[in-house]
Amino acid sequence: MKIAIEGCCHGELDKIYETIEYIQERDNIKVDLLLCCGDFQAVRNRSDLKCMAVPLKYQKLNTFYKYYSGEKEAPVLTLFIGGNHEASNYLAELPYGGWVAPKIYYLGYAGVVNFGGVRIAGLSGIYKGHDYLKGHFEKPPYGEDTKRSVYHIRNLEVFRLKQLSGDVDIMLSHDWPRGIYNHGNTNELLRYKPFFRDEVEANKLGSRPAEDLMNHLQPKYWFSAHLHVKFAAMVEYQNEDSDRGLRTTRFLALDKCLPKRKFLQVIDVPQQPNTPMRLTFDKEWLTILHSTNHLLTTSPTTQYMPGPGCEDRLIN
Secondary structure, X not given: OEEEEEOEOOOOHHHHHHHHHHHHHHHOOOOOXXXXXXXXXOOOOHHHHOOOOOOHHHOOOOOHHHHHHOOOOOOOOEEEOOOOXXXXXXXXXXXXXXXXXXOEEEOOOEEEEEEOOEEEEEEOOXXXXXXXXXXXXXXXXXXXXXXXXXXXXXXXXXXHHHOOOOOOOEEEEOOOEOOHHHHEOHHHHHHHOHHHHHHHHOOOOOEHHHHHHHHHHOOOEEEEOOOOOOEXXXXXXXXXXXXXXXXXXXXXXXXXXXXXXXXXXXXXXXXXXXXXXXXXXXHHHHHHHHHOHHHOOOOOOOOOXXXXXXXXXXXX
């Protein structure tokens, strides 16, 4: 199957779908699925703009509202995760994911679905250490602080994703996994983004939880956005102490949707034989959500997940 990967959407759905249509005509192909890696900006109206943490000059309706209202319909099934510039009041209504418009599906704070036998997982938001151990305490009306902290990832979602036992084909995150730059052309990255140098040399660029998840899940593909540059890498895992053997993750980050920027790429992913290309829930993920529901909290205090040194139970 053909899957289109897009970096930061920034509400420019019309332009993204037009680009896909152009690629389909140019290459005589049909794109089956679009994956957007955050900053989707599902803005329905001007009230939603007040809940989006962006400078005033960037508070624009753009084109999502056309698909929400029914004026237009997405020409291809679209899945997305949240980033750090979102209409957080709308996405907060769907913490476990759901349809934000016909044929446009949000994966929630974290989520796992299947499409044509391809298992797709996602983690919304960006990492900030001071909020990572807190519960989801934010609620509308947001203040200047909470409309930012609401999109900070929490240890609960990372813990849940770590409970997955089966293989993950595709993983989406807005943040890059920390250290991924060591597995690609670092010099080229720094040539485009020289102000990354200090963080790269100190190994501080990117998300520590995403790095941990990548090493744990070892998906076939990992796609990200956020840093507004195209960057490819390949991570190999030896797994000498387990039966997983040699595995490889192909990483790709893409730019934001602007003219002459590398914001979209189409890849070929094998479809599972005799499996219809339709979106389905992942049964194991639903079980994980049910079994860990007791760990969910809306408190801003520190919340630790079950593990070494913690007496809390894993299964309710």
